[in-house]
Amino acid sequence: MSKGSRTSDDVEHLSPRERADRGRAARKQVPRSSHAGFSPAARRPDPVDVIEEQSAARVPELVPIRYGRMTESPFRFYRGAAAIMAGDLASTPRSGITAQLCGDAHLLNFRLLASPERRLMFDINDFDETLPGPWEWDVKRLAASLVIAGRENGYTDEERATIVRAAVRSYRERMRLFAGMGNLAVWYARADMEQIQALVDQRLDKRGRGRLSAAMTKARTRDNLKAYEKLTRIVGGERRFAADPPLVVPIEDMMPGTERDRIEQQLRELVDRYARTLATDRRHLLRQYRVVDIARKVVGVGSVGTRCWILLLLGKDDEDPLILQAKEADRSVLAAHVGESRHDNQGQRVVAGQRLMQAASDIFLGWDRVVGIDGRRRDFYVRQLHDWKGIAVPQIMVPNDMRVFGELCGATLARAHARSGDRIAIAAYLGGGDGFDRALTEFAESYADQNERDHRSLVDAVQTGRVAAAPA
Template identity: 65%
Template sequence: MSIPSAFTASLSPEERAAHGRSARRRAPRSGHGRFEAGADRPDPIEVIERQSAQRVQELVPIRYGRMLESPFRFYRGAAAIMAMDLGRMTDSGLTAQLCGDAHLLNFRLLASPERHLVFDINDFDETYPGPFEWDVKRLAASFVIAARANGFSTAEQEGAVRECVQAYRTRMREFAGMHTLDIWYAQDDADSMRKLLASSMSKHAKRQTAAATAKARTRTYLQAFAKLTRITSEGRRIAADPPLITPLRDLVAGSSAGEEEKELQTVFEEYTKTLSSERRHLLGHYHLVDIARKVVGVGSVGTRCWIILLLGRDDDDPLLLQAKEASESVLAAHTGGERFDNQGRRVVTGQRLIQTTSDIFLGWTHVVSGLDGRGRDFYVRQLRDWKGIARPETWDPAMLRLFGQVCGGSLARAHARSGDPVAIAAYLGGGDSFDRALTEFAGAYADQNDRDFEELGVAVRSGRVQAHDL
C-alpha cells in the first residue's frame, strides 16, 4: 500500500513530496468526500454479529444495549462496520500506524511516566498499519454525530469537522519540516496546549478546560482502588457488581475455578516476561491478591477483560492492572497487510508507535485455556491513571470546534511518528480541498451511521439479537 519505510528514508525530501503528490492520481483529494453504501454493501448487523460470536455470550446483550443508547454509542461499537466501508473505497496508499478507532472520545488527558498531564489517544484495540485518511475520516464523522446529538445546526457540525481536519493538515505540514527526532519527541502537554489555545477560547471554555484538567489529576489509581475494592475478612478484595464486575471467586465454582485461576495466573506470569528488566523488578514488589472480570466500554463489551489487584507494602499500597483480550484488528481484513502472531503484541507495538509516552506496565501475553483449549491473546496496562474523559454533551459549538483542533493536531502527531509526514503533507497540500472533502464525507457517513443504528433497533425488536440495558 506504500513504499517500504527503508526506501522512503533513503529519498530526499523533494522525492518524498513528489511521491505524496503523485498519490493524488490514485485518490484525488476531492474524491474523499463521496460516500455511497451501494446495493452490495454487506449487512451491518451481520458484521457485528460475527464479532459477537467470539465473545462471552452472556455479555453480548449488554454490548447491544449500550450501542442502542444513541447513534454516537452505536458508532463507538461499530468500528468493524466502518472498517468494512473504508476498505471498499479508493485510498491514498500513504500509510501510517492507525489508531483504528479514532473517534473523539478516544482522545483524552493521560498521565505520562514523568507525571505530566498530556493529551493523546487512549485505546488501541484496533491499531494497524493502513491509509492515513481512514483515521481522519473516522474522527471527522464522530464530530458530526456528536454535534447532532447536541442539536447543533448543519453549519455548526461542519464547522467542527473543518477545524479538526484543518488542524490535522496544518500540523502535518509542520512535522514535514521538522527533524526526525524532533517529531518523535513531540508531545501535547496539557498546560502548554491550554496556553496555546487561550487566545481563541471564551471564558466559559477556559473554565471548562481548567476543570477538566484538574479532574483528570484526581482520577488516579488510588481513586480506582477506593472505588473498586473493599475490606473483607480475607483482606482487601475487588468488590462485586455483577454482571459489570464479577470476581473470579464468584464467576466459577468447583474444579473449573481452579482451572480459571491457573489460567489467569499464567496470563500474569507470562505478561511479566514482556516488560523491561527494571519494570519486572518494580512489579516484583507486588503480589497478586484478587482477579475479577470487568465489562468495559461499548465496542469491547464481551471481550474477556480482567482486573488484577496487586498489593505492595500493605493493604494501602495497591496496583490495579487490566488484562484485556486482544482479537484481530477490524482493519486487518481490509488492508492486505501482514498478520500478527500475537494480537496483544500488535496492540502494544501500535500503541508505542503512536503514543509519545505509554504506560510503564504495558505488555502482552498468550495463554491456552484449560477450560476450552483455545489460545487467547491479551494485553495488559494500568487500569486508570490520570485520565480525563471528554463530555461533548456539555459543550457548545465553539467548544466542540476547539476540541476538533486539539484532536486533529494530536492525530497528525501520531501519524507523523510512523508514517511519512513529508509525503502526507504534500498529498494534503496547502489549500482546503481535503478539508472540504472530509466535511462532506463526515456528513454522509453520519447519515449512514443513523441508518445502521436504526437497523440494530429493528434487529432487537424482531428478536434477531437480544439487548440488555446495563
C-alpha cells in the first residue's frame, strides 16, 4: 500500500506534448532563477542536534568515530550531513516534478562498479536515503559537494564555478537527450568504462588519463578475492575474519557467549531468508555457499554507527569465497520532508530505489528484517562487500579533472532520474538555456558557506565536550 510521496504512475499515459507543457508550466510557477542562493530558514534546527538525533539509534560505542570523521574537514562533514541538508532543501523552491532520489548524491557516491556481465560501469553507489522526491534536490547536493571539494583543494572562485556549471549543464543536456528517446532505450542506457574512456581521453591531459587508467585497473582488483585476502586469516586451520578493532570486530570478540550465539543464529537465518528476495537463479547460486564467519564493520562517514555486518561464505572450497555485507537500513532522512516510503521494510526501500536508479545492480542485492535481542525490529539490505568498486579521490584532482568528473556525475544522475521520473517534463523545465546552471552555481557556493558554519558547530561541540569524538 502506498503511503507517501512517489513518482507519478499516470505520466506515461500523457502525450509528449502534454508532458512538455507540464514542465514549461512548472518553470513559470517556479522560475529556474529561484533556485539560486541559499538562506537558512528562520527556525532552522541546530545542526548538532540533527546529528545527535540520528546517533541516538546507533551503536553507542561507534558514534564518536562518526563525529571524529565528520570533524576532519568540511567535506567529510558534508558526507555525514545528509539529514541536515534534507531539512534545508525542504525550504527551497520545488518544481513540483518528482523522480526517485538517491538522497545523498555527493560526488563520492558516484563510482566504478561491476555489472553482472563483468563489465566496468560508472554509476551511483549509495542509496541509503533513496525516496521519490523533487529531482532538483539530488542535483543541488551534487553541485554543493563539488564546491566543497573544490574549496578543500584550493580552487579559485572561477574554477569552482566552471566545475559546477559543467556538471549541471551535463545533467540538463543529458536529460534533454533522454527526453527524445523511447522508454526502452532509456532503460537500457548505461555508461561502461570503454565508452567513458573514449570520451575523457579527449578531455583529460596525459596525467589525468593515467589516473583514470590506474583507477580502472585498481577497481577490477577490488573483488571478493581481494577482500578475502585483506579481511581474513587462518585460525585453527579455518578461515576467519581478522580483528581490526574498532573497524572490524569478529562476532566472537564482541559479546558473551549466549548473546553472541543468538545474534549469530539470527544472521545465519537472515542469509537464508533474504535469498527469497533474489531472482531464482541467483537464489540457487547463493545456496551453494555456506556461512563460516561473521564480523561487525564500520563503513563510510554518515553510516558510522549503523549496524553493519560482514559475512564470510565459502563455496566449493576455501578458495571460493563470497563476502556479503548486511547493512542496517533506517528511515530515510528525506521521509520527514517528502513522505514515508511505500515499502514497510526500509531495506526493501533501499533495494527498490537502487534497482530503479542503477543501470545494473549487484546480483546478490536483497533485503530482510531481524528482531534484535532488545526486541527492536531492524531492517537490513544485503549486497556484496566488494565487486570491482573504484572510488574517486578528489584531493588529487586538478580543476580540469574535477570538471570532467562532475560532468560524468551529472550525466549519470540524469540517466537515473530519467528512468524513474518524467524526463520530458524535467527537460522542458530545464530548457535549452543555462539559467538553471547559473542558479545552481550560486546555490552551491551559498550552501558551501552554510556547510562550513555547520562543520564549525560540530567542531565546537567536540571542543566543549558537548559530544565526544574519536579518531578511526
